Amino acid sequence: MTAAARILIVEDEAPIRRFLRVALETEGHVVSEAATARDGIALAAREAPAAIILDLGLPDADGISVLKTVREWSQVPVLVLSVRSDEAGKIAALDAGAQDYVTKPFSTGELLARLRGLLRDRARDAAPAILTLGPLVIDAAEHRASLSGEDLKLTRKEFDLLWLLAGHAGRLVTRDMILKAIWGPAHAEDSQYLRVYIRQLRAKLGDDAADPRWIFTEPGAGYRLADR
The missing domain is CATH 1.10.10.10 (Winged helix-like DNA-binding domain superfamily/Winged helix DNA-binding domain)
Structure with a gap:
């Protein structure tokens, strides 16, 4: 098991945010939420989360732009969660700096397992606090x-x-x-x-x-x- 961590969810659909919050809090994590690209970037800068779960279809900007902006100052692990299942979309997200990509609809068990892997990698490579x-x-x-x-x-x-x-x-x-x-x-x-x-x-x-x-x-x- 990985240690409890702060996870930022950037997702415009409230039911998915609620579902993810319950799943993550059950694992012991502390959760922050953003429904827009603007709020997601601001929270990523202010709270320095251990990982970000990022939807690509945000109302004010594409999630790829959020990823590129965050990558200007942070190497926080980003797990993309998107309905886009085409190979080109996945490649674009990974090239922009995402560590992993999960397609909606998704298995909770798989998503949590992938997140645990990202957090373990981050713990090994963590910058000093x-x-x-x-x-x-x-x-x-x-x-x-x-x-x-x-x-x-x-x-x-x-x-x-x-x-x-x-x-x-x-x-x-x-x-x-x-x-x-x-x-x-x-x-x-x-x-x-x-x-x-x-x-x-x-x-x-x-x-x-x-x-x-x-x-x-x-x-x-x-x-x-x-x-x-």
Whole structure:
């Protein structure tokens, strides 16, 4: 048996979401639900689930676009659940980054077995839940960060932004990638959101935009967190 985990269901049909929730909670998992592509992407970024069950026929966007967006910042296992049984559709989903594909109607036992396999693979390859960059320590499980032993009082969005930058420390993270990951694809052009939160995060890190120690601006592109 695999350990209990948070599973995100992105599915527009409420009866299927309810059915999956019951099956997953019976296995001991914690379940989050989204009925649209936009909400699915936002929950994937905010909650960092252990796995995603993703329908391709969503009302506001194709599930493939959700998969591609999530893959810009996360390698979370994705199990596609779809009525599309054609080979081309399966290949498109797998090429976009899905780990597995189950066709509707589906066997509950088979779906749970495939999910257990994904979770076992993830446990073997899991990234650390705590990132340490010199005096900066970020704990994803506790949603806490400290600098030189002092707790940083971060809002949820500030923490999510810091965790995303820290996961790519030393490398450029584009504005587009950050906005989609933290605020969702509908805000991909809202750079003002990002500038405000970068300014707040710098203030809490004691950073200076003119002479940065932690967060560096890459003009016209995005931001880079120092790799210490």
